Amino acid sequence: MGEWGRRKGTDFEQSIAAMLTYLGFKILAENISIKCVDQGHHTPGEHPVDFLAQHIGPLPRPYGSFDGLTFFDCTSSEKIPEDDFKKISETLECLRKTPPYTETKGAIFVVTKKMTPPLRENLGNYQGILAWDLDRLSLYGRLAELYPLRKRCRYHSGESMIYVLYEPVRDVLPRPTFAFLFYDEDGTRLNRDTLRNALGVVRNMAFSWSSTSVRVHSLSGYTSDIPMVLDETAKEFSSWFRRVRIPHDELFDYTRPWFAAVSSSSS
Numbered sequence: 001m002g003e004w005g006r007r008k009g010t011d012f013e014q015s016i017a018a019m020l021t022y023l024g025f026k027i028l029a030e031n032i033s034i035k036c037v038d039q040g041h042h043t044p045g046e047h048p049v050d051f052l053a054q055h056i057g058p059l060p061r062p063y064g065s066f067d068g069l070t071f072f073d074c075t076s077s078e079k080i081p082e083d084d085f086k087k088i089s090e091t092l093e094c095l096r097k098t099p100p101y102t103e104t105k106g107a108i109f110v111v112t113k114k115m116t117p118p119l120r121e122n123l124g125n126y127q128g129i130l131a132w133d134l135d136r137l138s139l140y141g142r143l144a145e146l147y148p149l150r151k152r153c154r155y156h157s158g159e160s161m162i163y164v165l166y167e168p169v170r171d172v173l174p175r176p177t178f179a180f181l182f183y184d185e186d187g188t189r190l191n192r193d194t195l196r197n198a199l200g201v202v203r204n205m206a207f208s209w210s211s212t213s214v215r216v217h218s219l220s221g222y223t224s225d226i227p228m229v230l231d232e233t234a235k236e237f238s239s240w241f242r243r244v245r246i247p248h249d250e251l252f253d254y255t256r257p258w259f260a261a262v263s264s265s266s267s
Contacts, residue, residue: 012076013050016110019137020072022144023062025053028069037097038090042083047091050074052101058150059164060157062140063184064130068105071095076112080119084109089126108132135254136184139219142252143182154205160185161198165205165212174243175210183218190216191223192233199237199244211243215250222253 013031020027029052036045051072055061073088088107095101106128115123115133123131132140146153149166156163162182167175179202183190199214206212214234230246238244 022147024059041090066105071107074110177212179214181216190218214246217252221255
């Protein structure tokens with residue numbers, strides 16, 4: 001690897017370290033190596049470990065992660081080598097046999113590219129490994145941006161959705177609040193029923209005498225009817241002392257992150 005390649009990899013790892021911290025992970029080890037304990041492994045000798053981290057909050061733990069000590073393997077390569085998952089699997093196996101890392105729950109492969117269907121199929125052959133590709137990094141990056149607001153936020157999570165309710169000021173009526181929804185279901189579009197359930201949660205989280213503007217981020221996009229039913233669905237969950245609304249330009253689709261938001265004419 002040339003100098004630019006090394007610098008690119010280092011910069012990427014530093015940005016991932018910052019994002020992990022903002023998402024509520026505590027980094028317990030960084031850029032270490034562990035001895036291979038299985039001579040039958042593809043890469044005997046030592047296994048490199050980019051990060052070992054555990055989620056501690058205050059933001060809810062992302063759904064595409066493990067509840068406990070986690071091994072993060074980061075790559076900024078232009079092409080994902082076919083044997084990367086095998087190497088990560090072998091590293092995970094050795095971590096689980098090496099004190100004090102024996103309680104490692106799983107590994108997360110962090111990559112700057114989109115996971116193609118063949119790569120997803122290949123990943124499914126390995127237990128205990130998840131992937132954060134371009135789409136998930138974009139979604140979690142938006143969630144991490146809320147970290148500086150944490151002292152004025154309420155949180156909730158459930159059914160593949162993370163909720164962040166932010167109140168910028170407290171001495172104005174109706175109290176202006178913002179709800180940020182992060183739908184983290186891979187491969188299933190957010191539909192009207194899911195949106196209705198989510199707005200029910202937002203209504204229960206909202207303050208009395210408040211007006212809440214909702215922004216929705218979906219990892220897997222939306223069903224085609226969503227832009228047409230926003231006003232009707234929001235009205236269903238509004239009352240005279242808790243108003244809920246979803247501006248049409250506040251639906252973000254991470255299956256096509258080059259578009260800012262879903263418009264009312266989207267199909």
